[in-house]
Amino acid sequence: MSDLSPVITEPLRAVDFFCGAGGMSYGLSQAGIRVLGGIDNSKDCKKTYEANVPGAKYVRRDITRLSAPELGRRLGLKVNDPDLILCGCSPCQFWSKIRTDKTKSLKTAFLLKQFQKFIRYFRPGYVVVENVPGLFRSKDSSILTDFLSFLAGLGYNFRDGVINASHFGVPQNRMRYLLIASRVRTVSPLPADTTRVPLNVGDFIGVSNGFPEIGQGHRDDTDFLHTSAALTEKNVRRISLTPTGGNRFAWAGDPDLQIDAYRDKDHMFRDVYGRMAWDRPAPTITTRFISLSNGRFGHPEENRAISIREGASLQTFPTHYRFHGESINAIARQIGNAVPPALAERIGMHLNSVRNG
Structure with a gap:
């Protein structure tokens, strides 16, 4: 009996919102996903991103002033693309436990809502959100609750929760809220590697x-x-x-x-x-x-x-990764704000397995 299941040859494609230095983009590309572009408003991050994520376009814009049709034209995106991933890893100061100026960081709380307009317009096959655990702990707040209801209303099923990046190839106790959603496949939880001893400082x-x-x-x-x-x-x-x-x-x-x-x-x-x-x-x-x-x-x-x-x-940035910034503090901000590439690669591998059924 012949195998009539379709053979998938084209890779998944991704757009990385709030891309920063490119940790998510780099990790996804290591998993074989084609990264079309990253969106951020930082001049320093533009240089870093373009030096390390070849083939992807850096769109330097304030997301609140960027329309979905314009982004579609710039990156060649299609509406209702089942193989498109939209990643939204927005700045996390508002939900962080670290003492920050909450007045200045208040606008970061609403970036998730800005991300919604692109999901609504493009209706991608997959959506990924990574942030600090405070976002999950704030589930009673309208922002995350509304976002999850929004996804469900568009027909997305999702898995979300708090993970420790140390279970995903990162030598840190780095707790993160992670959401993976799809409207074209049934999403399973990101499998943690709990059988291996966590990587340590001395390994890196x-x-x-x-x-x-x-x-x-x-x-x-x-x-x-x-x-x-x-x-x-x-x-x-x-x-x-x-x-x-x-x-x-x-x-x-x-x-x-x-x-x-x-x-x-x-x-x-x-x-x-x-x-x-x-x-x-x-x-x-x-x-x-x-x-x-x-x-x-x-x-x-x-x-x-x-x-x-x-x-x-x-x-987990490789030693050949080149960072650009006006000061060591500016570069440190890029690094600390980034999604660890090893975690992003594991997310990408999981998306590939979800897509391939």
């Missing part, structure tokens, strides 16, 4: 992984960007007293090194001024990972915070 950085020892304040002007932020004399003393995997409690007995804001708050802010451990996953790589005072971002052994390239590596 360190001398054995091509990262030479450097000091605090080291500047690397090559594309490798093994650049570390300068520390004050007091912070050098603090990190030198902190053991591998340790935190600020290592120098709690020295009144000269204690920090007024954290006095008598032993149950809070345990990670600030901390060191990573070689044999454990990193904490979430945020946009401020080059700062010793903003989390457990100290190198496991060297007396400094991790470098730009080390942070990128822990985000």
Whole structure:
């Protein structure tokens, strides 16, 4: 009996909204998905994206001022394309637990609603949303509830929930809300790799992984960007007293090194001024990972915070990935805001399996 099932030869196609440095786009392309373009409003991200995602167009526009028909013309998109994926990984400051200016970040809460207009117009076969877990915890708020109702009303079935990126090839305890939806196939949950031991910091950085020892304040002007932020004399003393995997409690007995804001708050802010451990996953790589005072971002052994390239590596960007920005802080924001390419690749592989039935 002959096999009459159709042979799918054309790859899925994707458009990456709020693409930033291109982590989602790069990962999807590694899974064999053809990335048509990315949309963002950043000049620095444009240079980074175009240097690393060949064949994809970077549309530098404010999404609130970009119409769906215009985007369709620029990227050659078709309406009701069953093989089209729209990815919406919007900036997450509003839902993040990290202290941010909620007034400034309020507009990020409504980017999901802006994303809806493109889904409504194009009606793609697939939709992907990745964000901080706060988006999921805010399910009672109208924004996510309305979005899920909107998808259901267009005939999409979906799976959503909170995942840990450490189960998907990322050496971080990075909790994320993930939604995968389709109107052409039945969606199954993204399968977590829970049988393998999670990847650790020592699997990605360190001398054995091509990262030479450097000091605090080291500047690397090559594309490798093994650049570390300068520390004050007091912070050098603090990190030198902190053991591998340790935190600020290592120098709690020295009144000269204690920090007024954290006095008598032993149950809070345990990670600030901390060191990573070689044999454990990193904490979430945020946009401020080059700062010793903003989390457990100290190198496991060297007396400094991790470098730009080390942070990128822990985000699973390959060492040949080229970042462009006006400052190391600008590049750190690109890296910390990115979807880890390894996670994006796993999402892409799963979409391929869903599509192929």
